[in-house]
Amino acid sequence: xxxxxxxxxxxxxxxxxxxxxxxxxxxxxxxxxxxxxxxxxxxxxxxxxxxxxxxxxxxxxxxxxxxxxxxxxxxxxxxxxxxxxxxxxxxxxxxxxxxxxxxxxxxxxxxxxxxxxxxxxxxxxxxxxxxxxxxxxxxxxxxxxxxxxxxxxxxxxxxxxxxxxxxxxxxxxxxxxxxxxxxxxxxxxxxxxxxxxxxxxxxxxxxxxxxxxxxxxxxxxxxxxxxxxxxxxxxxxxxxxxxxxxxxxxxxxxxxxxxxxxxxxxxxxxxxxxxxxxxxxxxxxxxxxxxxxxxxxxxxxxxxxxxxxxxxxxxxxxxxxxxxxxxxxxxxxxxxxxxxxxxxxxxxxxxxxxxxxxxxxxxxxxxxxxxxxxxxxxxxxxxxxxxxxxxxxxxxxxxxxxxxxxxxxxxxxxxxxxxxxxxxxxxxxxxxxxxxxxxxxxxxxxxxxxxxxxxxxxxxxxxxxxxxxxxxxxxxxxxxxxxxxxxxxxxxxxxxxxxxxxxxxxxxxxxxxxxxxxxxxxxxxxxxxxxxxxxxxxxx
Numbered sequence: 318x319x320x321x322x323x324x325x326x327x328x329x330x331x332x333x334x335x336x337x338x339x340x341x342x343x344x345x346x347x348x349x350x351x352x353x354x355x356x357x358x359x360x361x362x363x364x365x366x367x368x369x370x371x372x373x374x375x376x377x378x379x380x381x382x383x384x385x386x387x388x389x390x391x392x393x394x395x396x397x398x399x400x401x402x403x404x405x406x407x408x409x410x411x412x413x414x415x416x417x418x419x420x421x422x423x424x425x426x427x428x429x430x431x432x433x434x435x436x437x438x439x440x441x442x443x444x445x446x447x448x449x450x451x452x453x454x455x456x457x458x459x460x461x462x463x464x465x466x467x468x469x470x471x472x473x474x475x476x477x478x479x480x481x482x483x484x485x486x487x488x489x490x491x492x493x494x495x496x497x498x499x500x501x502x503x504x505x506x507x508x509x510x511x512x513x514x515x516x517x518x519x520x521x522x523x524x525x526x527x528x529x530x531x532x533x534x535x536x537x538x539x540x541x542x543x544x545x546x547x548x549x550x551x552x553x554x555x556x557x558x559x560x561x562x563x564x565x566x567x568x569x570x571x572x573x574x575x576x577x578x579x580x581x582x583x584x585x586x587x588x589x590x591x592x593x594x595x596x597x598x599x600x601x602x603x604x605x606x607x608x609x610x611x612x613x614x615x616x617x618x619x620x621x622x623x624x625x626x627x628x629x630x631x632x633x634x635x636x637x638x639x640x641x642x643x644x645x646x647x648x649x650x651x652x653x654x655x656x657x658x659x660x661x662x663x664x665x666x667x668x669x670x671x672x673x674x675x676x677x678x679x680x681x682x683x684x685x686x687x688x689x690x691x692x693x694x695x696x697x698x699x700x701x702x703x704x705x706x707x708x709x710x711x712x713x714x715x716x717x718x719x720x721x722x723x724x725x726x727x728x729x730x731x732x733x734x735x736x737x738x739x740x741x742x743x744x745x746x747x748x749x750x751x752x753x754x755x756x757x758x759x760x761x762x763x764x765x766x767x768x769x770x771x772x773x774x775x776x777x778x779x780x781x782x783x784x785x786x787x788x789x790x791x792x793x794x795x796x797x798x799x800x801x802x803x804x805x806x807x808x809x810x811x812x813x814x815x816x817x818x819x820x821x822x823x824x825x826x827x828x829x830x831x832x833x834x835x836x837x838x839x840x841x842x843x844x845x846x847x848x849x850x851x852x853x854x855x856x857x
Contacts, residue, residue, distance in 0.1 A: 351378045392451055395464030400447035408439050416443035567601065577603060619646045719747040798836060806840035814844065 326334070340346035341359035348356040357366065357379060368374045368381045405417065412419045416428045417435035428443060435442055457463055568579040570590040577588035589603040596602075607613055623635040623642045635642045690701030716723065724743050726736040734741040738752045748755070846853055 349377055352376050352380075392453070393457055393463070394451060396449050396451075397447055401444035402447050404444040405442045408436050408442065412436075413443070417441075418443045418445050420446045420448050570601065619643060622646050622649060718744065721747070796835060798839060802834065802836040803839060806834070806836040807843065809837075810840045810844045 337346060338359065341348055348359055351357055357377060361379075365382060366377075366379065368378065372381055374381070403419075405412075405419075408417050409419060412435075413421055413426050414423045414434045414436040415426045415431055418426075423434075431438075451457075453463075567584075567586045567590065568581075571577065577586050577590040579586045585604050587604045589599075589606075590601070591599060608617075619642060620635055623633050623646070626633050626645065631645075633642055633645060688701060691699045693699050714723065720735055720737055722736040724735055725733045727734040727739055729739075729741075732741045735745075735747065738747045738749055739756060740748070740752065
């Protein structure tokens with residue numbers, strides 16, 4: 318329960334405390350009392366009733382659940398608008414140079430700028446404003462109606478009431494005027510017969526309007542309570558209902574089950590409930606009537622234009638910047654209209670305008686001409702009209718660089734060229750017949766040179782096969798190797814390789830000998846390890 322900071326308790330004290338709490342909850346024991354003598358509800362949970370340890374509360378209380386820290390400086394008062402505190406007679410140093418008030422400077426002055434300020438004229442000194450500062454609390458800072466005087470709204474109500482009263486008075490006067498005219502006209506037969514149907518309709522309208530005003534005043538049918546200013550509700554205000562009670566509801570126009578669907582949640586009926594009725598007698602043709610007419614259609618087109626422009630890379634958004642989107646759409650329509658006029662003028666310049674007053678040629682008007690055309694039984698043209706070759710979208714028969722044929726009109730030796738000059742180089746300058754003759758002469762000269770070279774060319778001498786040493790070195794013809802010297806050179810090469818493998822047998826003083834015999838070279842070649850030798854791993 319709402320206890321003070323918990324001290325150490327024995328098991329027996331704890332058991333007694335639990336029993337007391339159970340008795341209080343059952344109503345067998347009186348409820349616990351706080352510091353002010355108020356009873357504490359025994360059903361309050363312990364985590365709410367227990368005070369924090371740092372408050373050092375000695376008696377049970379619920380003050381820690383309330384706002385126990387209150388700032389005396391907080392206030393709910395508001396600024397005294399338009400209040401003045403002092404009216405000076407002459408200009409004071411540091412005051413506003415324009416009006417002479419001490420509470421603001423020239424830059425913050427909201428009075429009309431004077432031609433000569435109060436600092437120099439020393440006249441018409443403005444009084445000092447009342448400057449106040451408030452230290453508002455949390456609620457005061459966020460109160461949107463803080464400082465609002467509700468009595469000022471009485472002026473708005475008075476204005477609307479005066480307008481309604483004037484309207485009722487005007488309707489009453491018009492009705493009385495019509496009744497007086499009717500009574501005067503009934504005294505004579507001519508006046509009685511002169512009443513037209515239009516006047517009777519006006520009288521009925523006046524009576525209906527007066528009846529509606531009286532009913533709305535008595536029964537308050539023309540008003541409805543609505544929630545305004547917020548999405549899900551909020552402040553309530555009286556809004557005049559624009560629906561006339563004599564109008565028939567949408568769902569009562571056609572009671573057929575298979576007619577237009579009515580959604581009661583949104584109160585919408587998209588299709589026409591009476592599609593077969595006379596359009597001149599219908600006052601409602603479905604909600605789609607408003608979606609496909611008037612400004613709704615233009616707004617739809619504007620949305621589509623904004624989407625397409627955004628997809629093409631323009632920074633435009635209908636909801637974020639509607640004014641920008643509308644301006645871009647207007648510019649788009651102007652540019653599109655100009656392009657349409659330009660395209661129309663181009664077509665008229667090229668093909669002419671059939672709607673003009675120019676005289677049409679006789680052969681075109683009657684569909685007759687003196688041209689002789691022969692057809693076969695199948696309807697194909699035999700004579701009298703040349704066969705027109707179909708043209709592609711690419712440029713055809715365009716001759717460049719003095720050529721009389723296009724590139725690709727000549728083929729020779731797997732190469733394309735120009736037929737007029739027989740050149741294979743594209744975009745080359747045409748040389749004509751002279752170029753063809755020069756190319757033929759150059760080809761004949763080249764053939765003659767090749768034939769002459771083949772005739773004077775001698776047969777090559779036969780190549781003698783050379784003897785090769787052990788590993789490919791050329792051996793002179795007069796070389797003779799001594800077998801004994803060769804065996805000594807092989808042993809010497811083995812010792813040298815052994816010294817290279819074992820560093821300990823290498824001598825300190827190295828003796829160099831530049832005299833190398835043919836036997837030494839042959840022994841080196843025989844003992845040399847070739848990395849491309851497949852038997853190198855089997856050598857000693």
